[in-house]
Amino acid sequence: MGTISPNELSTMLGQQFGPTPQQAAVIGAQPGPTLVVAGAGAGKTETMAARVVWLVANGIVAPEQVLGLTFTRKAARELGQRIRRRLQTLADSGFLDTLPVDDPRHEALHNIIPTVSTYDAYAGSVVREYGLLLPMEPAGRIISDTERWMIARDVVSDWPTGFTTARSLPSIIDDMLDLADEMDNHLVGIDRVAEECRVTAAEIDGLPDRDGKALKGVDATLDSIDGALTYRRELLELVAAYRDTLSERNLMTFGQQMSKAAQLVQSHNRVGEAQRRRFRVVMLDEYQDTGHAQRVLLQNLFGNGADPALTVTAVGDPMQSIYGFRGATAANLAHFRTDFPTVAGPAPILELTTSWRNPARVLDLANTVSRWSMNTDTPMVSPLSARPGAGTGEVKLGWFDTREEELDWLADDLAARYREHREQKANGGAPFSAAVLLRKNADAQPIHDLLHARGVPVDMTAGPGLLDVPEVTDVFATLRVLVDPA
Missing domain, CATH: 1.10.274 (Enzyme I; Chain A, domain 2)
Structure with missing residues (x-):
């Protein structure tokens, strides 16, 4: 049986839409290090999951040899679920019936156990398993x-x-x-x-x-x-x-844990050798938000050209870097190519530039703003383009003499949209959905109150926290006096 193409795999999985040429290039890239620069809304999680499934379907790797790393537990859970769901769909598709009875993919698709974790959790597992080499107590509690x-x-x-x-x-x-x-x-x-x-x-x-x-x-x-x-x-x-x-x-912070893990793998090559035997495919999500300690950890575990056959795929976008305040740097995207070299030289770079969530006019504006803030130390990001049939979209700009005028206009505009949508929904339609994005949390409460006064149902995810709610403040104050009368 020959190599299964990304489009053939999509058909096997019963997907309504096949991958774009850019996605197919990422999914079907040959084993080895690859940097993928994926713009906002370009379907990077879907593409990462599809790449793992393609590697498993072609017998290049077993599911238990896959390691996926990202920043949040929610993102790790989503990526892990997509990979497992797609592999299970592949196993149920009749694909296995086309393989020889002794093909190892029979067993691989009956034991779907990839490892998908956060960067911090993975660093913790390295410290727990090898910490005595430093030496240090590996059982310290994270606070x-x-x-x-x-x-x-x-x-x-x-x-x-x-x-x-x-x-x-x-x-x-x-x-x-x-x-x-x-x-x-x-x-x-x-x-x-x-x-x-x-x-x-x-x-x-x-x-x-x-x-x-x-x-x-x-x-x-x-x-x-x-x-x-x-x-x-x-x-x-x-x-x-x-x-x-x-x-x-016997306590430790997340920062200390990552630092200890980086020092550990930097000074003990056997840790990297063991991890490379265990994991043959490594997917690094949101790589633009990694810091120096994370870079050192990952480079010494899976990079430096130590194992050219190891498949390491880093996905990120320097324009979406958000953790600079804690030492992260989007320049790590550029460093990836030399930190994880191939036999022929720096790792190749691929792009995902079709945005699946935005219309054309919104993307035109975003591309313009991105060019203003482009950092020449990071890989150049190609302009995003809209998906077929995305439409033109609408962008409005407003200038106001006072903050109060701006907030009133915003509340009036959303209230009018809400009333219009509610009238249309009487004849059947989707629920009204809108969001207000803020540069500072101080504006959240006034906007919430203005919308509420206009009869618009609204949830607030910014603004004051629980400790600012009067009832909670009273309980907290009482407990504080009981614990510390002074």
Whole structure:
């Protein structure tokens, strides 16, 4: 039996629409590393699942040799369900009846157990399995952001020497946690940061005497830098005490876990060798949002040209990068090609540029804005195009003299659309659906109240949290007094 093409596979699965030429190129790419730049709404999850099914259908890999990684549990669950559902459909399609009785795909499609996980969960599994090689205790409990902040508060509150900064206690806590996170994300130790502070301070102290001839503001700027270096040294002492507290309690943050996993695989090649024997296909979702520690982890496990036959597919879009605040960088997409080289050189790059969720005019606007913000350090992203039959769509822009005028217009426009749709629905139709996207949560409550006043049913996913609801505030205050009367 010859190689099954992506279009033949789609027919076997009974899909109404076959893959586009771009999707077919990704699905049927030969084994080995591949970078896929997928625009917004381009069907990347569907294509990733179809690629796994194509590899299994052609006998290139067994389902239990598949590893899929993404950022959220919801995305991992969705990808895993799609892969398992499609493989089960393939098994039930009569495909197996066309194979020789001794073909290993019979067993493969009766044991559909791919591993699909979040990046953090996978790093945790590596630490638990191999952590003693560092050595470290592999059973440390991962703490939530709230618990982490409370521990940091205790460390800062009990600090005996005080601080040179005039910042408030909560600000010092946040600064210390931010520094600890950045150090974890970039695999940098306390000694390294302290040395950089020392060198920078020495450079400032070694500047020649300016005899009052300096440009205006230079002395003040240098004094500010010197003060920031002093403050950073104080924060480093706090980070050391904070980490000691976590270690004493056998606790760990997600950032520490990823950092430990990266250090582990970087210093022990046998970890990568074992993982490459176990997983022959690795799907890396939202790769533009990986940070330095994640890059080091994945590169040392599955890259560096250690196993050219290993199929590693990274999917991402630099224009959708959202985790820069925690050390992620879309430049990792460009680095992927050399981090995961083929025998012939850098990994090939493919694109998915048909957006399945947007009409043409919306995409024209999005492509224009994307060009304004294009980063030349990341792979160039081709303009998105609409699917056949998507229509033109409608885009409106509004300018208003005051914020209140804008909110009133928005509420009136949505209310009019809602009433019109409700009248049409009386003759049969889909439920009304609309969304308001905000740049800041402070606008959520006013918009919610304006729509509610106009009789528009509305749910709010931004704005105040549970602790701002009066009834919850009362309960929380009562519990807080009981726990801490002081």
